[in-house]
Amino acid sequence: MSGAAAPGRIALLGGGAVGSFVAGSLAAAGHEVVLIDAWPEHVAAIQANGLLLNSPEGAQRTHPEAWHLGEAHRLRSLDAEVAFLTVKLYDTDWAAALLATWLSPSVPVVTLQNALVEERVARALGWGRVLGAIGSGLDVLLAGPGEMQRSRKRGAAGGTVFKVGEVHGRRTPRAERIAALLSAADTSAVTTDLWTERWSKLTANTMTSGLSGLTGLSLKQVYSREDTRRIAIRLAAEAIAVGEALGFRLQKLFGEPPETWRHAAQGDPQAKTAALAAMAVQAASMAEGGMSGTLQDLSKGRPTEVAFFNGYIAQEAARLGLPAPTHARIAALIAEAERGRLPLDPGNIARIAGQTESTTA
Known part of the structure; x- marks a missing residue:
């Protein structure tokens, strides 16, 4: 318009x-x-x-x-x-x-x-x-x-x-x-499809905002780094599966259909290349230093909205009997960060990826 x-x-x-x-x-x-x-x-x-x-x-x-x-x-x-x-x-x-x-x-x-x-x-x-x-x-x-x-x-x-x-x-x-x-x-x-648009935005938020907050990385960095983009792909696939179980049918996410993100998370090389390219396009449109809302809140000692993002996905997944372990880990780690028990550092990428069981520094 x-x-x-x-x-x-x-x-x-x-x-x-x-x-x-x-x-x-x-x-x-x-x-x-x-x-x-x-x-x-x-x-x-x-x-x-x-x-x-x-x-x-x-x-x-x-x-x-x-x-x-x-x-x-x-x-x-x-x-x-x-x-x-x-x-x-x-x-x-x-x-x-x-x-x-x-x-x-x-x-x-x-x-x-x-x-x-x-x-x-x-x-x-x-x-x-x-x-x-x-x-x-x-x-x-x-x-x-x-x-x-x-x-x-x-x-x-x-x-x-x-x-x-x-x-x-x-x-x-x-x-x-x-x-x-x-x-x-x-x-x-x-x-004319508010609810699908809502779920699409929620999925996008869950891919990057908590990840940025826990690592202290800007959104441009999250969209650019190989390790954070791999996690974002997993987050997208988990959220898409939960959304589909709830009746939400996304057309595209960052320009790619849901199948791309699902197959990328399963290791399909072609799908992974397409998903990484979609995130690279997002990074290219951003100026340096842009902070996610979650990183802004944590930096100011304020509560975050992650309980309504990744926490919500994790709760709905549990209710539906679906796996969403990456969302659950981010929600748990954010709760620790909000209490001041977890520093905001790229070292948390291993925790988010499930490579360590510790949720505290």
């Missing part, structure tokens, strides 16, 4: 890397934007000096309105056309309840988050108000209060970055409008 969307009033709950990137991009495009966040220094910096967006294309200072979380009650008088939920996955339940309390019941809510969270949000808001949005290839980092950094150029992800979908799968005017809004940040389109 291309072309500028007519000005609108938009609220975002969650001012992390994704929320700040989208808020700043929308504000730069002329929309009235309210960004609500719990980090006082971040809110104060935006209020005082605006939000600085750094990207490979250059720096741009934008001026969304910023509210502290304690001011969320002001939403009751905000005539917004849409609200985006951009909090961490573990904050979804209370954030959805907050929007249900203060946001006008006529305002749709878009889950611009990772993993399958729409059902959790719908418990608070009702299914009729909920849309999903997937953001792929963002590679964004909240560098400090009032400063967001992106390490990938606009349009460089090799496909549509934002995909907006109704939970019932039909194309609607409001989904078209939201996709048009997000085109201010990067390429966007409406999807």
Whole structure:
């Protein structure tokens, strides 16, 4: 989808890397934007000096309105056309309840988050108000209060970055409008298969984010190194098998069909070559130093979302009687890292690969 969307009033709950990137991009495009966040220094910096967006294309200072979380009650008088939920996955339940309390019941809510969270949000808001949005290839980092950094150029992800979908799968005017809004940040389109898109993004996240976090490697390094790419192939095959058992039929993952990843994990040379090449394409589209969300969280001493990524795959695999040992190891190792009992180091690659039974340093 291309072309500028007519000005609108938009609220975002969650001012992390994704929320700040989208808020700043929308504000730069002329929309009235309210960004609500719990980090006082971040809110104060935006209020005082605006939000600085750094990207490979250059720096741009934008001026969304910023509210502290304690001011969320002001939403009751905000005539917004849409609200985006951009909090961490573990904050979804209370954030959805907050929007249900203060946001006008006529305002749709878009889950611009990772993993399958729409059902959790719908418990608070009702299914009729909920849309999903997937953001792929963002590679964004909240560098400090009032400063967001992106390490990938606009349009460089090799496909549509934002995909907006109704939970019932039909194309609607409001989904078209939201996709048009997000085109201010990067390429966007409406999807009529939200759930498959969700599983595809979840699979991609589980291949790299926890792996990056545990090793301290950038995403570009994870996509470039032979040892990490071998693990990523195993992670992809395990997640694809679980997804298929749950009824998700992926068309392609990083440009390759599911069979490529499955056969590559089984040792097929031709499939392995294709899978490695697909990851090399991803690496080539990235700037140096881009950190996964998991590595960012661990570096700041914050909880990660891996329980909703690899942990979720491992739990569903166990429930279905399927093997997902690589996902289970990553989830267990991340839990140790979150407690400060495991350093972030490439030496953890052996642990992730199952070459040692130890989960502590």
